[in-house]
Amino acid sequence: MNRPDAGTNTGTDPSQRAAELRRLLNRAAHAYYVLDAPLMEDPVYDQLYRELLELEQRHPELRSPDSPTQRVGGAPAEGFESVRHRIGLLSLDNAFNTDELEAWYARLLKVLDREPGTALPMVGELKIDGNALALSYEHGVLVRAATRGDGEQGEEITANVRTIGAVPLRLQIDPAPAWVEVRGEAFIPDATFAAINAEREERGEALFANPRNACAGTLRQLDPAVVARRRLDFFAYTLHLPDGAAPPSQWEALQWLRQAGFKVNPNAELLPDLGAVERFFQQWDGGRRQLPYATDGVVVKLNALSLQDAAGFTQKAPRWAIALKYPAEEAPSRLLRLTCQVGRTGVVTPVAEFEPVALAGTSVSRATLHNADRLAELDLHGGDTVVVRKAGEIIPEVVRVLAELRPAGAQRLELPHTCPECGSELVREEGEAATRCVNSSCPAILRGALRHWVSKGALDVDGLGSKLIEQLVDRGLVGSIADLYRLDGAVLASLERMGSRSADNLVAALQASKGQPWHRQLYGLGIHHVGEVNAKALAAAFPSAADLATAALESPDLVTAVFGIGAEIAQSLQQWFATPANQQLLSALERLGFSLALSPEALAAQAQLGQAGGGPLSGQTFVLTGTLPSLSRSQAQALIEAAGGKVSGSVSKKTDYVVAGAEAGSKLSKAEALGVAVLDEQGLRRLLEAAAA
Ligand code: IVH
Numbered sequence: 001m002n003r004p005d006a007g008t009n010t011g012t013d014p015s016q017r018a019a020e021l022r023r024l025l026n027r028a029a030h031a032y033y034v035l036d037a038p039l040m041e042d043p044v045y046d047q048l049y050r051e052l053l054e055l056e057q058r059h060p061e062l063r064s065p066d067s068p069t070q071r072v073g074g075a076p077a078e079g080f081e082s083v084r085h086r087i088g089l090l091s092l093d094n095a096f097n098t099d100e101l102e103a104w105y106a107r108l109l110k111v112l113d114r115e116p117g118t119a120l121p122m123v124g125e126l127k128i129d130g131n132a133l134a135l136s137y138e139h140g141v142l143v144r145a146a147t148r149g150d151g152e153q154g155e156e157i158t159a160n161v162r163t164i165g166a167v168p169l170r171l172q173i174d175p176a177p178a179w180v181e182v183r184g185e186a187f188i189p190d191a192t193f194a195a196i197n198a199e200r201e202e203r204g205e206a207l208f209a210n211p212r213n214a215c216a217g218t219l220r221q222l223d224p225a226v227v228a229r230r231r232l233d234f235f236a237y238t239l240h241l242p243d244g245a246a247p248p249s250q251w252e253a254l255q256w257l258r259q260a261g262f263k264v265n266p267n268a269e270l271l272p273d274l275g276a277v278e279r280f281f282q283q284w285d286g287g288r289r290q291l292p293y294a295t296d297g298v299v300v301k302l303n304a305l306s307l308q309d310a311a312g313f314t315q316k317a318p319r320w321a322i323a324l325k326y327p328a329e330e331a332p333s334r335l336l337r338l339t340c341q342v343g344r345t346g347v348v349t350p351v352a353e354f355e356p357v358a359l360a361g362t363s364v365s366r367a368t369l370h371n372a373d374r375l376a377e378l379d380l381h382g383g384d385t386v387v388v389r390k391a392g393e394i395i396p397e398v399v400r401v402l403a404e405l406r407p408a409g410a411q412r413l414e415l416p417h418t419c420p421e422c423g424s425e426l427v428r429e430e431g432e433a434a435t436r437c438v439n440s441s442c443p444a445i446l447r448g449a450l451r452h453w454v455s456k457g458a459l460d461v462d463g464l465g466s467k468l469i470e471q472l473v474d475r476g477l478v479g480s481i482a483d484l485y486r487l488d489g490a491v492l493a494s495l496e497r498m499g500s501r502s503a504d505n506l507v508a509a510l511q512a513s514k515g516q517p518w519h520r521q522l523y524g525l526g527i528h529h530v531g532e533v534n535a536k537a538l539a540a541a542f543p544s545a546a547d548l549a550t551a552a553l554e555s556p557d558l559v560t561a562v563f564g565i566g567a568e569i570a571q572s573l574q575q576w577f578a579t580p581a582n583q584q585l586l587s588a589l590e591r592l593g594f595s596l597a598l599s600p601e602a603l604a605a606q607a608q609l610g611q612a613g614g615g616p617l618s619g620q621t622f623v624l625t626g627t628l629p630s631l632s633r634s635q636a637q638a639l640i641e642a643a644g645g646k647v648s649g650s651v652s653k654k655t656d657y658v659v660a661g662a663e664a665g666s667k668l669s670k671a672e673a674l675g676v677a678v679l680d681e682q683g684l685r686r687l688l689e690a691a692a693a
Pocket of ligand 1: 090092130131185
C-alpha cells in the first residue's frame with residue numbers, strides 16, 4: 001500500500017521532515033509534561049522520535065539544540081563550569097506568621113509613600129520546596145541553564161536541565177525575543193522521590209533525606225542519563241525580558257510563561273488585599289498536603305511591575321515580595337533506642353526509635369538515620385532528645401540532637417560491629433556510605449539472596465516466586481541457597497497454592513539448574529559488585545570457585561588483572577570468600593552436585609584456543625617498558641596474554657607494540673629507531689577494548 005497523501009514521508013525533504021518532527025514532538029512533550037493532556041499514544045511518540053533520531057543520524061547537520069533528541073544526548077561531564085547570571089537571582093525575606101506579614105506590608109506601603117491600609121493587588125503563589133534554576137533562551141531556544149549558586153554565579157547544568165520534560169527547549173512565542181531569562185523551581189514529586197529511594201535501598205545505596213536533597217543531588221549529577229531517569233519537574237515563576245518587552249505585572253508574566261510553554265503552578269491567585277493574602281495562606285496550610293509535591297509556604301509578590309520597581313531591593317531580597325512560611329513540621333522527642341534494619345542486599349540502616357510525637361497529621365515514633373556517617377554527624381547519645389521532622393508523605397527524619405538536654409554520662413551511639421540478625425561481622429567498603437552484612441545465610445537477606453539465585457540471569461529456576469520463597473523462609477524450611485536443593489516434593493506440595501504437580505515441577509527445575517554454567521552460578525551468589533558481565537569475565541579467568549577464592553584471598557593482583565575488574569570488586573570478593581558462612585555454602589553446593597567450575601567441554605575449548613594462539617591479539621608481540629600509571633608490569637602482561645598476545649623482553653623488528661610508561665629507557669629509543677608502534681597505558685587499554693569488542 002503506497003499512498004503518499006496519507007502522511008507518509010516518501011519524497012519529503014529531510015530537513016523539512018526533521019523540522020516537522022521536531023515541532024510535533026515538542027508539542028507532544030508540552031502536552032504531556034506541562035498540560036498533562038497527551039497528544040498521542042506513547043508508542044506513536046516513540047516511533048516518530050525514532051524517525052527523527054534516525055534522520056539526524058543520517059544527516060548530523062540537521063541536529064539542532066531544540067530537537068527532542070537532545071534531551072538525552074549529553075555525554076557525562078567532567079565537572080560543571082561556573083557562569084555569571086545575566087540578572088542576579090535574589091532570595092526572599094521570610095515571614096513566619098501573619099504579624100510578620102503585616103509588618104512587611106506596612107513597611108512596603110511606607111517605602112511606596114502610600115497611606116497605611118491602602119490595598120495593593122498582590123499575587124499569591126505556592127513556595128515550591130525544590131531548587132531554583134535560571135534558564136536563558138536566545139531567539140527562543142534554550143541555550144543555558146544554571147543553578148542559583150550564590151545568586152551572582154551558578155553552575156552551568158544545561159545538559160541535565162534539557163532532560164526535564166517540563167522545560168521547553170524552544171519557546172512557543174513567535175517572533176521570539178532576542179533573549180529571555182526565566183527562573184523557576186526544579187523539584188522531584190513525592191511519588192518519584194519514594195520510587196528513587198526504594199530503588200536506592202534495593203541497590204544498597206544511601207537514601208536521600210528528602211525530595212529537595214534528591215533534586216539538588218540530581219541536578220549536580222555528571223551523567224545526564226542518570227538525571228533523565230530521575231524525572232525532575234519544573235514550575236516557572238519569574239520572567240525577565242529586554243527593556244520595554246516585559247508584561248506590566250506578575251500576573252501577566254505568569255500568563256506569558258504559560259503561553260511560552262512553561263509549566264506554571266496552577267494554584268497562583270491574584271489577591272486584591274492583605275486579607276485575601278492571609279486567607280490564601282490559611283487555605284494552603286491544609287491544602288498543601290494533598291499536593292503531589294512539597295511546599296514550605298506561600299510567596300507573596302506585589303503585582304504591578306511599576307510598583308515593584310518603585311519598592312526596589314534590600315541587600316539580598318526584593319522589598320516587594322515575601323515568603324510566608326508554614327511552621328516546620330518538627331517536634332522534639334526522647335530517644336528510646338537505636339535499632340538496625342537489615343535490607344535485602346544486606347545494607348544495615350540505623351533507625352532511631354523515640355517516644356511517639358504528632359507530626360504532619362500522623363503519629364511518628366521511628367525515623368531512619370540513613371547510615372553510619374549520618375549517625376556520626378548527629379552525634380547521637382543514649383537518652384538524647386532529638387528534633388524529628390516529617391513533611392507530608394515524606395519519611396520522618398531526625399534533624400538534630402538537642403545536646404543541651406543530654407543526660408549525664410550518656411553513651412555515644414554507634415552502628416554495631418556485628419549483624420543484629422545473624423551475628424556476622426559487618427563490613428563497610430571504602431568510599432561507600434552503606435554498612436553491610438555479607439553473610440549470604442543471614443535470615444534478613446536470605447529472601448533476597450534466594451530471589452536473586454533463581455532469577456533469569458542466574459540459575460533461572462521456573463516456578464519459585466517471591467511468595468513461595470517467603471513461605472519457605474518463614475516456615476524455616478530453607479535457611480540457605482543450598483537448602484532449596486534439599487526440599488522434597490511432599491513438603492513443597494503442602495505449601496499454600498502448591499499442588500503436587502507444581503511441586504514436582506519445581507523439584508525438577510531445581511535439579512536441572514545444577515547444570516547451569518559456572519558464570520551463572522557465580523553471578524547467582526549475589527556478591528556485591530559482581531553483576532552478569534563481571535561474573536563472565538571472572539569465570540573465564542578463574543575456571544573454578546576454588547581458583548577464584550585462592551586469588552581473591554591471597555593475590556588480589558591476579559583478580560584486578562582481569563579486564564574490567566577493579567580494586568573495589570576485588571575487595572568485595574575477598575570479603576565474600578573470607579566469610580565462613582559463604583565458604584560453607586560453597587562446600588554444600590558442591591556436595592549437592594554443583595560443579596562451581598567451567599565444564600570439561602568449556603575447559604577443553606579454552607585450552608584449544610590457548611594452544612592455537614586464539615584470542616583477538618594472537619600472533620602479536622608486545623614489549624613493556626617503564627612504569628605505567630595504574631597497571632603493574634604483571635597486570636599488563638596478564639591482560640595482553642588473556643587476549644592472546646605474547647610479551648617479550650626485548651625489542652626487535654618483529655615487535656608489534658612497545659607499551660611505554662614513565663622513565664622508559666633504551667627499549668623505547670630502540671622502538672622509535674625501528675619504527676615500532678608505541679602505546680601508553682591508555683593506548684593499550686583501548687587496543688584491548690577494541691580487541692574484546
Ligand atoms: S520568587 C525575587 N516564587 O524560594 C524573587 N521563589 O526562599 C525570588 N521559591 O530562591 C524568587 N517557589 O528557590 C519565588 N513561587 C516562587 C517560589 C520561589 C519557591 C524558592 C526560590 C527562592 C527561594 C527563596
